[in-house]
Amino acid sequence: MKRLEPLWWLLFGAGGFVGAVLLPALYFMVAVGFPLGWFGDPVETFLRMRTLFANPVGQLVLVVGIALPFWHSAHHLRHFVIELGFPHSDRLVGSLLYALAGVGTLVTVGVVGAL
Amino acid sequence: MSEPRIVKFEVFRYSPEGAETGEGKWQTYEVPCPDDYVVLDALNHIKDYIDPTLSHRWSCRMGVCGSCGMMVNGTPNLTCKSFVRDLEHPIRVGPLANFPVVRDLVVELESFMDKLKSVKPWIIRKVEKDVKYGEYLQTPDELDSYRQFSMCINCCLCYAACPVMINEPDFIGPAAIALGFRYNQDSRDEGEAERYAVLAGEHGVWNCSYANECSEVCPKHVDPAAAVNREKLVSALQWLHILPKKGA
């Protein structure tokens, strides 16, 4: 795990950027705007979303937008745990968090691929 | 000028003679402080007129030498720059956090010196140019790329503020990394490959979580957090072999 520190940091950085730039608007539309019916009824939004994300570009955006923040959170939480006073469990905690992010990525690829 | 005002100070005391208990304690002093007193003036007053057994380090009294750094009301600061009138009373003065204490307000800087040396903070050349060929020239832009990082006075406030330092005392830390980065950025230097193992190694930049505290407390506005995180970017790209290492 220690040998891959640059990789974890690059994923952390990429995930932070995606989380900062894409997530607020995407989350707002999908989890607030659509449920409250501000942008059409469920059938309309269903058809619109299916059309938007039926192509490889749209699906790539979804995978990147959903999976990279997992890596971001995993890395930051790993440092958070160290700072709470547990530097000696770093190897265990870090491996666990990165494994979770990996599983999250695989699930995301599967779910988006099923669209 | 107005009458000096009596200000309460709580000063950390520890003496190696009573080391068995391993405890320090806080001792209260009442110091008459004129309006223009800084914390260092008050400490010197205590030492000269109240309690000669108090130990503290200081030299220049003008924010240049970097030896009077202490925890002032819980925040690392140069005591020569901390005005008594701006602080909440009683004023609590302790030794810099994250360093072993030698006595009272004096901390052990040996480990810091080792960390500084480990980044090879000097210009490294593969082949030294003979003086008869003249000096190494540098453009103003090339100078700007590292200039601010050469302003460090080694006062160690950044080490006392760094939340990583608390849990990982072997982290080479903000000042040492900023200095290593300063030489890596110097257009005359060819030592980047030699410094890589230390800067991007087990105790190097990857331990930093970018809390930015080092830059907040730096009295010389060096911005060590910028240096540490730029070094992360550069060494990550070098790790991917996108960027070459100077001098490799």
Next chain:
Amino acid sequence: MGSASSTPTLASRVPDGWWMSHKRYRYYMLFAMASGILSLGSLVLLVAVSALSKGSQAWAGFLAMLGSPAGLLLSVVVLVPTCFFAVRWLRVGVKIPQVKLGPMPAPGAGMLYVAHFGLLIGVSLLVILLLSGVVA
């Protein structure tokens, strides 16, 4: 180490609960927690995509769930930290790329501010326009 190590020293102490001891530390720890909450947002989006792939009824079910008081509360819990995160991330992120990489000159702080927040505004507008159906 040097000769000084023969002197007994008092080990540096870990201040108990140091992260609560200073305003800036507390702010930083909030940021670290907001970083974790990003993934909660991602998870909700993952559930949304899963519903989308299962058909219009599953999608309507997802929307009903998120439109309930509990769902809206969840959205507040996600969106407030995410926006806080976005602003601080883009602000402190400006410091990092100001370095010469290979032949490219180092970009200035002003340019990076404009780029970072321009990207946030641009991407947000694009997402809103596309998903709202204004632009087909």
